[in-house]
Amino acid sequence: MPSLSELKKRIVESQLWRSMFRHEYPDTPRNRVLQIMANVWLHLHPPKIRRHAIRVRFTWCMGGITFLMFLVTLVTGVILMFYYRPVAEYAYADMKYLQYDVPFGMIMRNMHRWAAHGMVITVWLHMFRVFMTGSYKPPREFNWVIGVVLLTITLLLSFTGYLLPWDQLSIWAVTVGTNMARATPFVGSEGPFGELVGVTSRYDARAFLLGGTLVGPAALLRFYVLHCIFLPILISLLMIVHFWRVRKDGGISGPL
Amino acid sequence: MAEPKENTTLKPDAQSAGGKEPVVADRVHVWPYLVRNEFICSIIVIVILTVWSIVIDAPLEEPANPTQTPNPSKAPWYFLGLQEMLVYFDPWFAGVVLPSLIIVGLMVIPYIDINPKGNGYYTFRERPFAITTFLFGFFFLWISLIITGVFFRGPGWNLFWPWETWDPHMVIALTNVDLPEWGPLRWMGNPKIFGVELIGLVLITLYFSVAFIVYYMKRDTSDTIRQLGPVRYGIVAFLLLTMMSLPIKALLRLAFNIQYVWVTPWFNI
Ligand code: HEM
Numbered sequence: 001m002p003s004l005s006e007l008k009k010r011i012v013e014s015q016l017w018r019s020m021f022r023h024e025y026p027d028t029p030r031n032r033v034l035q036i037m038a039n040v041w042l043h044l045h046p047p048k049i050r051r052h053a054i055r056v057r058f059t060w061c062m063g064g065i066t067f068l069m070f071l072v073t074l075v076t077g078v079i080l081m082f083y084y085r086p087v088a089e090y091a092y093a094d095m096k097y098l099q100y101d102v103p104f105g106m107i108m109r110n111m112h113r114w115a116a117h118g119m120v121i122t123v124w125l126h127m128f129r130v131f132m133t134g135s136y137k138p139p140r141e142f143n144w145v146i147g148v149v150l151l152t153i154t155l156l157l158s159f160t161g162y163l164l165p166w167d168q169l170s171i172w173a174v175t176v177g178t179n180m181a182r183a184t185p186f187v188g189s190e191g192p193f194g195e196l197v198g199v200t201s202r203y204d205a206r207a208f209l210l211g212g213t214l215v216g217p218a219a220l221l222r223f224y225v226l227h228c229i230f231l232p233i234l235i236s237l238l239m240i241v242h243f244w245r246v247r248k249d250g251g252i253s254g255p256l
Numbered sequence: 257m258a259e260p261k262e263n264t265t266l267k268p269d270a271q272s273a274g275g276k277e278p279v280v281a282d283r284v285h286v287w288p289y290l291v292r293n294e295f296i297c298s299i300i301v302i303v304i305l306t307v308w309s310i311v312i313d314a315p316l317e318e319p320a321n322p323t324q325t326p327n328p329s330k331a332p333w334y335f336l337g338l339q340e341m342l343v344y345f346d347p348w349f350a351g352v353v354l355p356s357l358i359i360v361g362l363m364v365i366p367y368i369d370i371n372p373k374g375n376g377y378y379t380f381r382e383r384p385f386a387i388t389t390f391l392f393g394f395f396f397l398w399i400s401l402i403i404t405g406v407f408f409r410g411p412g413w414n415l416f417w418p419w420e421t422w423d424p425h426m427v428i429a430l431t432n433v434d435l436p437e438w439g440p441l442r443w444m445g446n447p448k449i450f451g452v453e454l455i456g457l458v459l460i461t462l463y464f465s466v467a468f469i470v471y472y473m474k475r476d477t478s479d480t481i482r483q484l485g486p487v488r489y490g491i492v493a494f495l496l497l498t499m500m501s502l503p504i505k506a507l508l509r510l511a512f513n514i515q516y517v518w519v520t521p522w523f524n525i
Contacts, residue, residue, distance in 0.1 A: 035287040045290060048283040054290045061297045068298055072305065092319040099316065110309035118305065120334050131365075131390050134374040134383065141366035148362045155334060162332050171320040172329040176339060180351025185523075191348045192523035214322060253376035 044243055046251060053252035058133070062126035066154075067239065069119035074232070076112040084164065086224035088217040091166035116158050123154050135253040143245040146238055153235045160227035163220060171215045174223070178215065181206040327411045327424055336405025337398050343413065344505045346524055354502070361495045368488050368495075389496070397502055432515035435459075435508075456518025456525065463501075467493035 002010065011017055012024070025031070033047040052058055083102055084094045098105035127147060130136060136144035163174045182204065183191040189204040199205075201213055211218030246252065284290075331339045341350035373382040380387050410416035411424040436446040436455050447454040471489060475481050481489055508514040516524040 029285070032285040032287045035291075042287070042291065045286045047286055049286050049290055051282045051284050054284065054293055056293065056297075061293070064294055064297065065301055068301055072302075088320075095316055099313075106313065107306075107309050110312070110314050111305060113314035114309055114312070115305060117333075127362075128394065132378055132387070133376055134379075134386075135376060136366040137369070137372065137375040138366075144366050145363045148359060151362075152359055158334065159332060165316055166320045167317040168320060168324070168326055169315060169317045171322065172326055173331050176329045176331045177335055180338070180342075180347050183347030184352045185348055188348070188352070191352070216322070255375075255377045 044247075046247060049251060050254050052254050058254075059252065060125065060129050062122050062129050066119055066122045066126050069115045069122060070235070070239070072115040073112055073119065076108045076115070077228070077232075079108050080112055081228060086164065086221050088166065088220055091164065091220060095165045095167070116161060119154055120158055123151050127151060133253060137253075140245075140249045140253060143242060143249055146242050146245065150235060150238055150242060153231055153238065157227060157231045157235065160223040160231065163215070163223045164227065166220060174219070175215050178206055178209055178219075181209055328409060328413055330405065330409070333402060333406050336409075337401040340401040340405045340409075341502065344502065344509055348523060349525065354498075357495070357498060361499075364491060364495075368484075368492050370483060370488070389499075393499060397499065432509070432513045434516045434519055435514055438512060438514055451521040453519045456516070460518055460525070464494075464497055467497060 036042045036045055036047045080098065083098050083105065085091065095109075098109055100106075102108075130144065130147065159174070159177060163170045182188045182201070184194075184205045185192045186194065186197050187199055187205040188194050189199050189201040189206070194204065201207065207213055209219075209222070210216070211222050330336060338351060338355055341354060344350065345354070369383075369386050371383050371386065373379070374386075407418045408415050410420075410422040412426065412428070414426060414428055416422060434453075435441060436444065436453060441455060444455060467490070470493070471481065471486070484492065505517070508517070518525045
């Protein structure tokens, strides 16, 4: 029995192998750096990083997992958009169609749904980790602020998506959620000083959100546009800034 | 996961802030050590998500029907903390002011926590106040309210055990009273100016003036307060007192059946 290294040597030196790979890949520091620097995706990372920063125990990988969850919802979301029409007459039927007729429709919907819920949980855990390690302290104050905005947009993305199946669960959850806008001071028809300002239930903060006085077809279209266009673009832009700031603020935090 | 075995090299430019002692530049290559972790982590997460999505279907109920209100109507689970606050405060406060203050309060954390210690490592002893406050807010005021909303609320937003059957006709006698009508305070009558109740006004003013009293009593002796300065101290105290108003109001409601602490012609608290 040849040993493992002998076996490797025999394979690497075989004619077949050498016909495919002209030369070997030396694992030198230079090549390690080039792997990162010469790759458009990987160069988000610095070529070298502080030793403790790669410990799972330190970051829990939570920021990365949040990003991964976002990518999953992006891919599955595009596929769902092929089959879904944000029109009150069609939306629910399209969900049924997706679940029972579209190949892999059910699992696409499930993955989109569960990844979105997962993202809400991981973003909370990420914030929790960042707080517990005190990583918001100078010079990372502003990245924390961007993070809070990211958290808010994550919740809004989840919330706007909740309406789209157009079933009992979604319209009533969104009704409950948006009813609060009616109570906004000054700009809500039932809020403090709303009467003073003169807003009515037809023209107040809630009507502005829903495009009407109740969760109807106009609200569906509005939430669809926010969910599929406006909020994803906004969160992507802010994520770019967030990742860039992690680098510019001196990489992952650590004991000084 | 195996610790990267790589030489710890000392870079000439890696100097400590004072410029005297060189610090050890304890750095490792991202390729392969970090990229490997990310790769493994992604695979594990994707596998879990895929299996989960095969096994558990996303819910789809009856088609939307605006004429048929389900009881209870629950917001998505991540907003149930807010919906739960509606039990204790009116919508303008629980649904608009408090959420805005949560977001703003989170944003200002880096600017009001001026303790330089505990930057980039886990520690409780070096920042007990910050961590205690955060844990209290995160677990007690957010996660536990969500759990209550998800598992313990049934028709009429009444409390049910998860294993109990929901009885939509259950009637719970509403015996809540406003603070001025509450037994120990009733003798005062309910003095008002322009329809604004005075008892609540005085109590709430007293509540927030705790911040001022502490400030003037402690500012000469407490280093923390001196370093914070009046503006930062004011923000910390305001946010903290506002945050604590939630458990206080919950306690008043649950233990003494108090509906409003303060009633005015425009809003109630
Ligand atoms: C969509 C949401 C978010 C994504 C995709 C994201 C992603 C990331 C990633 C990949 C990192 C690198 C370190 C790590 O994985 O822990 C990071 C770091 C960081 N994040 Fe986030 N994040 C998000 C939301 C937030 C939120 C809600 C906060 C805080 C409120 C926050 C504050 C920070 C800070 C301060 C750092 C630097 C940590 C350090 O240097 O140790 N981020 N983020």
